[in-house]
């Protein structure tokens with residue numbers, strides 16, 4: 285945890301420089317101020333004029349917080365495998381923030397030193413060409429960050445002071461901040477990516493994989509395996525994350541919206557699934573699995589909802605996630621509360637079975653400890669976990685990259701939130717890959733699972749400019 289200082293900024297900067305020399309290691313100076321109202325997308329867009337390729341955006345599903353980062357002051361990254369990558373990043377983060385100098389009036393959640401980023405779904409799967417640039421865990425401490433929490437707006441400026449005194453001066457950073465704020469007061473505008481065409485990758489092979497997996501599940505050797513596939517979307521011009529975010533923001537108010545630019549690519553999406561949220565001692569998680577279409581009118585929609593709630597195959601798919609999340613959290617969380625029956629979560633294109641999870645954990649417990657225990661849940665991996673992951677590698681024949689992995693943030697005060705990066709895609713210049721999967725159980729039918737993936741592609745297809753309603 286960090287200690288907040290209420291000194292003036294020049295003194296804090298000098299103190300950080302001296303400390304960097306003393307410990308012979310970079311020291312973060314993080315300055316937080318309340319600012320006037322800023323539009324998140326305008327800030328993101330303004331950030332792109334100076335820091336294109338180094339931005340992120342996060343908006344949670346409850347509309348309690350938005351975080352928009354521009355530039356990078358420090359990267360936390362790990363090429364370690366499995367659980368080790370979470371522990372390695374956690375260790376570096378703790379060390380980094382324990383030396384940080386923070387100038388702020390209060391410990392506002394989501395301000396000051398904060399790391400945003402994601403983890404690859406499967407660290408045991410080799411990195412494909414499309415995902416180069418993203419490590420097993422890639423988190424970024426931004427240079428400038430806008431935090432919107434309820435009605436309040438905060439701006440964080442992070443300066444890393446180096447032992448040899450090189451690096452940007454305080455005056456340079458403050459000047460750059462003022463320029464950014466001025467540009468952010470202009471409305472966001474973006475280029476349209478032009479003509480769009482889409483190509484399903486290995487659709488027939490995917491249906492065959494569903495059959496193969498169903499045959500194995502019927503023998504009882506496993507209970508559930510989530511199989512995903514991808515579509516390649518091409519454009520006549522560059523598809524920018526500004527354009528896609530603007531659409532996601534308007535079209536998916538009930539989802540977590542995220543974007544993470546890295547080395548010429550951008551991982552972006554609007555997912556309904558929370559992996560874990562930590563707010564002081566309070567822990568929230570979500571079981572989300574089991575799906576059905578939305579109806580054309582209210583009556584049909586309610587009928588489909590009832591059908592989903594009563595459907596044995598979907599209830600089973602869902603229950604496996606509930607059992608696994610209960611188990612994963614039971615060691616660290618007290619007062620776990622998980623309702624016995626799921627409810628419906630209705631999104632624009634699809635409805636899901638949903639069970640909210642609540643609990644408490646010591647304020648000092650790191651959110652990454654919980655992420656490590658939860659990921660991958662059977663909502664995107666399977667049961668048993670290890671066997672299901674092996675089947676995914678064999679059958680999918682693709683690299684999910686960060687799709688279905690944990691994406692989110694953590695601050696230095698013990699708060700944070702990670703979502704499961706579903707309904708997402710990777711933007712790469714004039715093309716994009718979008719990903720969707722389904723929980724396969726012994727009673728799955730390949731054609732209806734295929735239709736389910738089509739529904740799950742829709743939010744990204746629409747945000748990419750597809751002319752879907």
Ligand SMILES: C=C(O[C@@H]1C=C(C(=O)O)C=C[C@H]1O)C(=O)O
Nearest residue numbers: 572573574575663720721722723
């Ligand atoms: C795997 C995805 O979604 C997951 C699978 C679901 C299902 O099979 O019913 C429902 C929600 C998610 O847990 C995806 O959107 O790509």
Ligand SMILES: [Mg+2]
Nearest residue numbers: 574575722723
């Ligand atoms: Mg399903």
